[in-house]
Amino acid sequence: MSTDNSSPVRTRFAPSPTGLLHIGGVRTALFSWLIARQSGGQFILRIEDTDRERYDADAEASIMESLRWLGLDWDEGPDIGGPHAPYTQSERLELYQQAAKDLIASGHAYEDDTTPEELEELRAAQKAAGKPPGYDNRGRYKTKEEIEASRAAGKPIVVRFKIPDLGKLKFKDAVLDEMEFDLSLLQDFVILKSDGYPTYHLAHIVDDHHMKISHVVRGPEWIPSAPRHVLIHQALGWDLPEYVHVPLILGKDKAKLSKRHGAASATEYRDEGFLSEAVFNFLALLGWSPGDDTEVMERAEIVERFSIDRILQSPSVFDSEKLLWLNGIHIRQMAVDQLLDRVLPVLEAPESEGGLPDSVSRPLDRDYVASLLPLVQERLKTLNEITDSLKFFFIDDIDLDVEALPGRKSDPETAARSLEESLALLKEAEPFEPEHLEAEFRALAEKLGVKPGPLFTPIRVAVTGSTMAPPLFDTIVGIGRDRCIARLESAIEKLRASS
RNA sequence: GCCCCGUUAGUGUAGUGGCCUAACACGUCUCCCUUUCAAGGAGAAGAUCACCGGUUCGAAUCCGGUACGGGGUACCA
DSSP: OOOOTTSOOEEEEOOOSSSSOBHHHHHHHHHHHHHHHHTTOEEEEOBOOOOTTTOOTTHHHHHHHHHHHHTOOOSBBTTTBOTTOOOBGGGOHHHHHHHHHHHHHTTSEEEEOOOHHHHHHHHHHHHHTTOOOOOOOGGGGOOHHHHHHHHHTTOOOEEEEOOOOOSEEEEEETTTEEEEEEGGGOOOEEEEOTTSOBOHHHHHHHHHHHTTOSEEEEOGGGGGGHHHHHHHHHHHTOOOOEEEEOOOEEOTTSSBOOGGGSOOBHHHHHHTTOOHHHHHHHHHTSSOOOSSSOOOOOHHHHHHHOOGGGOOSSOEEOOHHHHHHHHHHHHHHSOHHHHHHHHHHHHHSOGGGTOSOTTSOSSOOHHHHHHHHHHHGGGOSSGGGHHHHHGGGTOSSOOOOTTTTTOTTOOHHHHHHHHHHHHHHHHHOSSOOHHHHHHHHHHHHHHHTOOHHHHHHHHHHHHHSSSOOSOHHHHHHHHOHHHHHHHHHHHHHHHHHHO
16 A cells, blocks of 8 residues: 655656647646656656547647657657557557456456446436436346357447445545545446457556556546545555645636637647746646745756645646746846747748748848847747847838827927937947947937937837837847938938828 | 535735734736836735634634535546
8 A cells, every 4th residue: 555665756647649738737747747857756658548539649749749848858658668668558458458357357347248328228217316327336246148148249348347345445645635435435437448448547557557657646637536546456456656636727717727718738838939948937836836935946946846745735727927927037037049049930930920021031140139139038028029029120111100200299390300310310420339329319319409208219110110119229229320221211201291 | 416626815826723913926006217118126905814613822724514616426538
């Protein structure tokens, strides 16, 4: 029953390939990975594809992609093999069938020929009688001969585990602590389906045992069936692993997270410009905390500080606002050249995929982009915002909103005059550096008898096409003198034409 | 229906019997900084600790019940 403390920590993530890896699944994987890494143990990836109905051939690859993106690397898995290969359940069928045979031999399980139709009838009858639906254990009383006759007749045969008459069953969960279940409430359940595939209940236990898994980390939906799993272990004479049932993640409306809540899979967050560091950090803080006020952490720090005892039992709501904030923090903490590597692919992507206009030739000049990055780094909340924030440095024809040109505190006529003065100054200004330009333009504002704001706004709009931009003079220098001159001229022209 | 789990500001968390007239963070609002937008700084509002009862000199913390939310009750995982 007890876990040998000296045995190495081995955890696993065992998704079924039925679709995209949901953010809740990612968090389960993260905790599982964290437990392994935290103690220098191993993390195993296993594919549980025993449901042939819901199997999705593309799911496995996308699940791996999500895990890799988050940096949840595995030491053994279907793609890299390992000492307990194969790591895909459909390739391990003999193991489960053998276990089922053993359980039958030891009297812990039996073959059952009850058909799905009969089960349906049974449940309908129970429902009609106002009783809770469930299997009535009728297979226990069938003779070998009956089963053989059914088999010969081509009826489907399953193997069921026999719930022992043991009263209450107690076991320990690392998060929920002592658990107690009344076995009389359970019915004999299927461990081997009629197609020869095991159910989850049998398969995961056989695999976890052979793969020497020390901690079974999984979602809370498994809590009710945990006693079955304990029973199977006992029947097989195997030690129990440590159970770690992690809490649920809910959507904004407190319902189970689903597609309705926006991004559902991990890779969608990647595609929206989130840093895997930030998602990692954020997810770790859902249902766990280091115990003090620390929130912003790098992977290594989380690995070091993680502990099972501090995993919460209560579900938490996924707050994308806070993720956004955290993403901004992680972006700001990044060194420029590091950020450059993240941001370049976004800028260079096709326009239709959020990159710069296709008219801008690729590859971009790394040094030029690097020189612009400090201007926008602290303004970014996601990587994807880089395109809009840097766009006007690359394109020739900016979209100019004539209405916006004067700003709120001026009028077209004044703006036009200001821009003409500015244009003259811009042509002459030497050296062409932010500090110097600022000094010159402040002097100009004084000369014109206006505050800097009303002067700078038209220039900003003329040069960037937007009322919101990085500091003006850094921006002007970044764009370059000639292009700024051209943009000012064009702005003046448009102002005159509209008035 | 039955079984299981949960319940601290809108959200994530801290708190494990007295330091709690409940802390931190996100979000919201105000102000400062400032050429815009951010970032940063300073503040504010926001929680009868789900409710009721019990134990105790003392309870967010322990116990019981209720309510609400969620999960399970499959030849799905």
